[in-house]
Amino acid sequence: MMSRKLIDESAGNKLRDTSDQYVISNYGYGKDSVKVLHVVRNGLVHSIKEFEVGTKLKLASQKDYLQGDNSDIVATDSQKNTVYLLARKHGLKSPEEFGMLLCSHFLAKYSHVNEVSIHIDEYPWSRMGFGKGPYQDLHNHAFVFTPTAIRYCDVTQKRGDRSPTVISGLTDLRVLKTTQSAFVNFVDDEYRSLPDQHDRIFSTVVRSSWQYSTVQDVDFDFCWNKVKHCILDNFAGETVKGIFSPSVQNTLYLAEKQVLQSIPEISSIDMTMPNKHYFSFDFSKFPKVINGDELKEETVFLPVDKPAGIIYAQLDRKSTMKSKL
Template structure:
């Protein structure tokens, strides 16, 4: 169908007096699943978008260059169900157009933080297309850091996957933007200063108390903001990462004692809320990545005898315990 088709809705700003579509949509109500099925069914949720749009942003300031690489996902919810119920596509903003929008907005505005770029994307779709009731954008950032060659290199970078940064930004028409940020894939391990004791012992228990064990986990964290308008997104993400590492590891010479994964998780979340007042709540997940003692008692002493400083463990990924908690600011009474 050619671009000049009378059935097509053109991308004119919808929130201004000039925002009417070039070809007005019929005033008759759009078909719905409820009407189509005689009230038997409702289309309780629907939407569509473009997934995994990859983007490298290079900022060149003379000889000094900076990079950020992203993977962007969009999702639009329309006010109409007609594309599903009657096969009428005239209100659909094609997913290929959504991909192009990501590239064009990045070119026009640059990308300061994933959160701010996500907010620009959702705002664009709500502004340009009056048939969009809600827009969502998820942004994953690839972990690049500047190469250190004695001094910071001007234009060379090292892929350093310590953790992955992500955010989910959404906005409904006539409502404020909502931002959720996150951290994933932060895998950590310490060889001492960890225990798990005094838990329930009954007829179902075979696990023995462990006064000394290896503690390893892959941390996932997500958090939201009281107001995205005043948030320092970069500082918040770095504070969360540093809080996790500090409460997991402790000082480099002495470490910090962990009586349980639950306790370490809570301590990290508490530090985040204390240091970043704009964060409303934070949730962390810490699955156990076990490294178990290997029973060598069945082998003769002349086989197992060796340097007492050598300790061998067996990695066991599955099954694994899964520990999580969400720490939220308590709502203060208005009285």
């Protein structure tokens, strides 16, 4: 019978013999959900920015994984502290600018860091307003949380890159309109049960991200607000009659096209629009409560979240596509 010592040695030899069969193909580490609030006091008027920051570093060596050697590790707690220290020293302007600042800092400070990835969500605070119409007074130091959409960005820079890659985006932009939307003339076969819909409720929750071809002298705040405006403009249209949507696909494409036409610094944009269904309720089953005249116009609908259709597309400039070939 083989001794326990020989068994252990045999197992160890097998591990050593097979270690060259594996490779760490992707790796890194960092600190997630670092929340920071920055206040600017300009006399009686105060301004705020609140970010939630995630940092990730990729080191030149994998010895921390392979040998358990921690000598190159910049602790995740140190990364967290860096967020606060740079916010104190430089302030918070746009998420994109702060992400680029963090990338530059980590690459300059630590020569053994090969790549930095930063993710930032901006919390949607707006200055509280009082009064009516165009003469509404804005409060000097009170704010209200207005989550119309969540702004975020991803900034990545590798050692040797001339500039970082900046991708900005928005999520949770939930919109609804009660008319000027249809869906007709789609495939009619034995699997179809949905009738043509000539006038329907159109509701979706927009997620979009876009990549910049340059980061020099870009007004990231203006660009983000312009993208949101393009989405809302092509969804809703002008205030009286609105704009007709023959499909979610067409509305999505028109919004993306307007973004590329309006913002030359953006090279590519993708967008996802899942359906948020509002189905008609069959009141004909209740003739003693709802008479025929009351059924001429639908006023009550049944919200259904799941299952939901999902429509997405990415639009690139042709010049960008050619440069990648």
